[in-house]
Amino acid sequence: MLHVGAAGLNEPQPLPAPTADGHPDHAQIPSAPPRRADLDLRSSGESDGRLTAARSSPMKRAMILAEGFRLQYRVLRCAVEYFDEVFVLGADGADQLKYSRFCKKYIRSDRSFSDMQPDNLELIDRLCRRYQIDMVLPSCGETTRFLSLYHHRLDVACYPVPSCETFDILNSKQNFARACTALDIPVPTTHVFETVEEVRREAEAGRLTFPLVLKPDNMWGSFGVRRVDALHQLPEHIDYAPIICQEYIKGEDVSAFYICRAGRILNSFVYSRTNSKLVCLHVEPLDEHARTIVAHFNYDGTIGFDARRDPDGRIAFIECNPRFWYRMDVAMVAGLNFVTLGCEMQHDGQFGDLGRVELRSPRRLFRSILTPWRLNAVERAYLGYLTRDPIINAWAGLRSALGANRIVSGQQL
Template sequence: MNSSQRNVLLIAYDEHLILSFLYCLRKEPGYRYYLLTHKAKSSAGWSRYLKDVHFYKDYSELERVIPECLRKWDIDVLMPIGEKESLEVSRNRETLEKLCKVMPLTDPEHFKIATNTKALNQFLLKQELPLMSATLDLDAPNFENRLETFPFPALLKPAQGAFGSGIVTMHTKADLESYLLKNEVDKEGFYLQEYVEGNDINFNVICKDGDILHYSYQESPPKQLGNYNKNDDLIFKDDPAVVETMRPMLKALNYQGVACIDIRRNPAGKIYLLEINARFWGSMMASMTKAGVNFPLLMLKLTVDEIAPSYQRKEGSQLSLQSFVKQFLGFKWPELKQLKYWPYLNDPMARIMKFWYQKFK
C-alpha cells in the first residue's frame, strides 16, 4: 500500500450514493478515488472528487473487470457501495484480497439471507427471533388454510427489492385472490406481510463479526397505506430500544460491514423489522451532518486497519422541500441547511448533470 497517496476503487450503480459517499470523504487527505459502474450516463463521472471512471455493461462482467481495474489504477482499497456489487466482491474476496485491502462484507451465504426478506424471516424464526409482523409465503404448502385467518390489510412484497418498489397493497383477502387470479406472480419470489401502521425508522450500522461498532438512528413521520416511497423529513436521535432489538439479529447473521435496516414502529411503540439493505444508503450525508456519524470515513478506516476517528453522536433534523416551503410560508423561517440539497453545492457539476440526465433520458 502506498504510504503517501492511496487509491480507492468504488463500485456502484446509483450516482446519488456515489456522490454522497464522496462528499463524506472529501476532507480526508491522502486518498484518490476511482469508480467502476455500469450506468452509462452516470453523473458521478462529473464529480470533482473522482480521478477516473471505468464503465462495464453487466454485473456478470464484474468478476473479470474488478481485477483489471485494480491493476490498471494500482488500487490499494476496494469499497463496493451497492448491494449487488458487494455480493460479487464478497464471493471473490479471497482472490481480491491478494491485490488490495477489501472492505468488510458479510459472507455470501448470510449476505443472500440478509437481503432476501422472505429468507431472512425464515432464518430469524429458526433463531427464535420473531422480528417481523405476520407473514405468509405464497408457496407455503398450507397457504389456502392460513390465508383464512391472515390479518388484512396486507402487503404483497417481493423477497428482494429496493426503495419500496414492487409492493402491492391488499386491503382484503378478496383483493389478494383477485390479484393472483389476474396476474402471473412468482410464488417463490413474493410473500404476504401484515401491514403495520406507524413511523418509519432507518437503523444504520457498521458491524464486525456481528457486533455493532457504529450506528445512527433516523425516524420519519407516518405514511399512508400504499405510500412506500422514501421520506426526506427525518429526525436523527438515539433509541437504545432499537439497538437492543436489532443486536441479536446482526449477531446471528455474523454481519460484517454496513447496513441500512428498515424498521416500523407502531403507535403502541412495538418495533417490527421490514428489511435489511446491505449497502450504503441515500441519506448517508445527513447521517454525517445531522447525526454526527461519518459512515464512509469509519468504513474506510476499518478497511485499512486504522483507528476510527472520534465523534459524538448528536440529534438533528432534515426537512423535505415540501416541509421547508410549508414552514417558510407559515413564517417559521427554517434554515437552508436543513434541506438535503445543501451539500449538493459542494459538487455542483455532478449534481447538475444528474438532473440533466434524468430530465433528458
C-alpha cells in the same frame, strides 16, 4: 404457499448452523453463483474534482464498484471525504456518475458484477495497479455480494463486507424473516406466494388479515411494494415472484444502520422519515435486537434494518439491508461517514452521540433558502453538500420533480 412466521406466534425455525468462523454453512443457503462472462473495460473521460484539503500522508485512492446511479452516487460523495481521489468501475446504469465533479475517472464495464467470474478479477487487479488504488468499495447489493465472494482473491484491500452466505440470508426478505423468528426477534406475520392468484385464494378463505403489504423478495428501496387494505384492492397481476405477503404494522417507519466488526456494533445511525423531514432517534429495543443479529452472523461492514414502531412503542423488523443505503449522505453531513468508519475500524464500542439531528426534505430546504437563519447546522451543511456538485444534483432534482424517482409510501421505506 410458504409460511415464514411471526415472532411470538409460531415455533422458531432453525437457522443454518454456523461454521467455525461464525458464518452459516454455505451448503444450507440458496445461492445463485455468478455466470461465466468476460469483462470488457473501456475508459471514459476524467473530471478534475478531488479533495483539496492538504494532507501530510501519501495520497489515498479508492475504486468504487457501481451498478446503478442513485445509491452509488451517495457512496461516491462519502468516499471523497476520506480518499483524495475516487475512481469508478461502473456497470449497467452507472454511467451518470462520470458527470460528477468528484469522480476522478469513470471506467465502463459491459458486464454486470453478478455475471463476473474469478478469472475477471485479474482485470480489476490490473486497473488497481494502474491507478494505484488503495481500496475497493462496493456501492450496492450486487457489488457487495461480488466482494463477499471474491474480496480475498483481490490483491488490493477491500471495504469490509459480510460473507456471501450471510449476505444471501439477510438480503432475502423471506430468509430474514426466518432468521428473526429463530432468534426470537419480532417480525410481522409473513407468507410467501408464487402468484397473486394464490394470495387471492388465501384472502378469500379468510387466512390473510387486511391491511397487508405485498413486496418482492430482494429488490431494494420500496420498488414493487404495495399496501392492500381490502380484498378488492388485490392487483390482477404482479410481475415478480416470489411474492412476500406481510401483515401491516400500524405506526411509524424507523430505519437503523450500523457499522460492525466481527459481530460487534461500533456505531449507529437511527432515524424516522416522513415526506417533510428526517429526525434521528435513539430506540434501545431496536438496538438490542440489532446486536443479536449482528453477533449471530459475526457481521462485518455496514448493515441496515427497516422496522416499524407501533403506537405502544413495540418494534417489528421488516427487512434487512446488508450494504450501504440511500441516505448515508445525511449521516455523513451529520457527522458519521460510514465509508470512513469502515476504512478505519480500529476502535471498540460506540464512537459517540450525534445529538439532535433534524433535516427537512430538499424541496423544503430550497424553499427556505432566502431565510437561512431558520436553518439548523445540519440543514446548512446539507445544502452545501448539494450545491458542491450542481450539475448532478440539479439533474436528480428535475427527475424527482417529474416523478422518475417516485418512492412508494407506506411500510418498508
